[in-house]
Amino acid sequence: xxxAICVWTSITGALTGPVYxxxxxxLLYYYFSELxxxxxxxxxxxxxxxxxxxxxxxxxxxxPDIDLGSLAAQASEPALNLIKNCGLSAAEGxxxxxxxxxxxxxxxxxxxxxxxxxxxxxxxxxxxxxxxICKGHTEPLIGCYVVNSRPMLGHPDTFHNCTSxxxxxxxxxxxxxxxxxxxxxxxxxxxxxxxxxxxxxxxxISGSVGKMINGLPTLEQKTRTSMQIAGDFYNSSTxxxxxxxxxxxxxxxxxxKEFWTITPAGPFPLSEITAVNGNIFVSMLQSxxxxxxxxxxxxxxKTSKIEFAECGSESIxxxxxKVNN
Numbered sequence: 001x002x003x004a005i006c007v008w009t010s011i012t013g014a015l016t017g018p019v020y021x022x023x024x025x026x027l028l029y030y031y032f033s034e035l036x037x038x039x040x041x042x043x044x045x046x047x048x049x050x051x052x053x054x055x056x057x058x059x060x061x062x063x064p065d066i067d068l069g070s071l072a073a074q075a076s077e078p079a080l081n082l083i084k085n086c087g088l089s090a091a092e093g094x095x096x097x098x099x100x101x102x103x104x105x106x107x108x109x110x111x112x113x114x115x116x117x118x119x120x121x122x123x124x125x126x127x128x129x130x131x132x133i134c135k136g137h138t139e140p141l142i143g144c145y146v147v148n149s150r151p152m153l154g155h156p157d158t159f160h161n162c163t164s165x166x167x168x169x170x171x172x173x174x175x176x177x178x179x180x181x182x183x184x185x186x187x188x189x190x191x192x193x194x195x196x197x198x199x200x201x202x203x204x205i206s207g208s209v210g211k212m213i214n215g216l217p218t219l220e221q222k223t224r225t226s227m228q229i230a231g232d233f234y235n236s237s238t239x240x241x242x243x244x245x246x247x248x249x250x251x252x253x254x255x256x257k258e259f260w261t262i263t264p265a266g267p268f269p270l271s272e273i274t275a276v277n278g279n280i281f282v283s284m285l286q287s288x289x290x291x292x293x294x295x296x297x298x299x300x301x302k303t304s305k306i307e308f309a310e311c312g313s314e315s316i317x318x319x320x321x322k323v324n325n
Contacts, residue, residue, distance in 0.1 A: 025043075025044045025045070025248075025249050025252060026044060026045050026046065028249075028252045028255075028256075029041060029044045029046065029249075029252060032252060032255055036255075039251055039252070040251045042251075043248065043249060044249060044252075052157070054155060054157045054158065055157050055158065055159060056158065056159060056160075057155060057158055057160075058158065058160045059150065059153035059154065059155040059158055059160065059162055059203070060153075060160070060162070060203060060206065060207035060210065061207075062153075063153075063200070063203060063204045063207045064204060065207075065208050065211065066204050066205055066208040068205075068208055068209065068212060071205070077139070077140060078139065078235045078236070079139060079140050079141070079142040079235065079236055079237050079238045080130070080134060080137050080139035080140060080141045080142070080238045081139070081235070081238065081267060081268070082130070082133075082134065082238070082268075082269065082288060082293065083267065083287070083288050085134065085137055085139050086133060086134040086137065088288040088289070088290050088292070089288055089289040089290060090287060090288060090289070091286070091287050091288055091289045092289075093315055094264065094315055094316040094317065094318070095264075095285060095286055095287040095288075095315070095316045096285070096286055096289075096313055096314070096315060096316065097260070097262060097283055097284070097285050097313060097314055097315070097316050098283075098284040098285075098286070098291065098294045098313045099258075099260055099281070099282070099283060099284070099310070099311035099312055099313065100281075100282040100284065100297075100298075100301075100308055100309070100310060100311060101258070101279050101280070101281055101282075101308065101309045101311050102279065102280040102281075102282065102301070102306060102307065102308045102309075103278065103279055103280075103307050103308075104275065104278050104279060104280055105278070105307075106306050106307035106308075107121075107280055107306055107307075110304060110306055111183075113180075114179055114180045114183045115180055115183050115184045115187060116183035116186070116187055117187065117190075117243075118243060118273060118275065118280060119145060119190075119241055119242075119243035119273060120145070120183055120186045120187045120190060121183060122241055122243070122271055122273060122282065123143050123145050123168055123186055123241045124179070124182050124183055124186055125297055125300040125301070126143065126239050126241065126269070126271060126293070126297060127141060127143055127168070127170040127174075127182075127239075128170075128179075128182075128296075128300055129293055129296035129297045129299070129300055130170075130238060130239065130293065130296075131170065131175060132296045132299075133292045133293060133296050140169065140171070140238075141169070141170040141171070141238050142167060142168065142169055142170070142236065142237050142238050143167075143168035143170065143237060143238060143239050143240070143241060144165040144166070144167060144168070144236075144237035144239070144240045144241070145165065145166040145168055145186075145190055145240075145241050145242075146163055146164075146165055146166075146240060146241065146242040146243075147163065147164050147165060147166055147190075147193075147194055147199070148162070148163060149162045149163055149164045149199045149202075149203055150162045152194070152196045152199040152200060152203075153199075153200065153203060162203065164199055164202045164203060164206075165237075165240075166189055166190045166193040166194065167189070167193065167236075167237075168186055168189055168190075179304075209229065212225075213225050213226055213229075234266050234267055234268060235267070237268055238268060239268050239269045239270070239271070240266075240268055240269075240270040240271070241270075241271045241273070242261075242270070242271070242272050242273065243273040243274075244261070244272075244273070244274050244275075245275065246275040246276070247259070247274070247275060247276035247277070253276045253277045254277060256276050256277050257277070258281060258311070259274040259276045259281050260272075260274070260281055260283045261273075261274055261281075261283050262283060262285065262316060262317070262318060263285060263316075263318065264316065264318050266287065267287060268287075269284065269285065269286045269287075269288075269293055270284075270285045270286075271283065271284050271285070272285065284297070285316060298310070
């Protein structure tokens with residue numbers, strides 16, 4: 001009798017592209033081969049495949065250094081924060097993971113009919129949900145759609161973290177639009193901000209910042225500077241969405257029952273999206289106690305007559321890493 005398994009990854013969705021190819025697919029291939037016998041290995045990295053330079057090269061090392069002091073300072077108003085600005089309570093512990101499964105047969109035709117991709121549609125739904133639970137807010141409602149920048153850098157197979165973000169403003173103009181037009185606006189923003197030249201420029205800045213931090217003399221200075229930069233970055237968005245795309249290996253996907261992606265909960269809600277075996281799995285991670293955003297998102301699905309199944313919740317558990325001085 002064949003069985004199905006649940007897959008969990010404890011890194012962000014945009015990072016799991018290499019994990020698909022270099023780790024999960026390989027591990028599942030050998031695991032399923034033990035269970036079921038011979039399985040087609042096409043496209044899967046096995047022990048017989050040599051490790052190529054393209055897999056471990058760091059694209060940011062190839063980018064030119066930028067004089068960070070020459071960049072004009074850009075003061076920006078912090079984005080709407082659900083805890084600070086909407087009265088939600090910070091969760092105890094590590095936060096909560098809420099799980100939703102959506103059949104592709106219900107979701108994909110709806111997204112296509114509304115000029116959206118799965119990631120864009122989820123981004124729009126979450127923005128609409130935030131607007132409902134934070135009525136009257138004056139802070140900007142800004143979403144961040146995480147983009148895998150490896151292809152734009154010419155190294156789609158590298159394992160290194162090469163991600164950037166698309167900024168999605170849900171302002172009064174967008175709020176008054178019908179759903180389909182909102183999707184068109186968001187999809188256009190993703191297209192424009194994913195332009196190769198624009199992404200390369202963004203990654204040049206990120207790479208230069210990383211080199212600057214790495215060049216600081218002490219670990220304390222490196223940590224303090226990294227935390228400050230991360231804090232500024234996190235405060236620039238109300239919510240994050242990351243979509244890894246459709247599982248690439250159907251010979252393995254047929255045996256995967258569920259696929260949830262988990263990350264530490266930041267000061268913002270984060271939705272990680274995967275797609276495998278005919279279903280889309282939405283991991284909603286939050287650092288606040290109330291489930292009002294989750295409930296408002298569910299209402300968006302119901303209003304749009306999209307089938308879904310609530311798959312429960314649990315505390316977020318990720319590895320604890322100790323940094324030694």
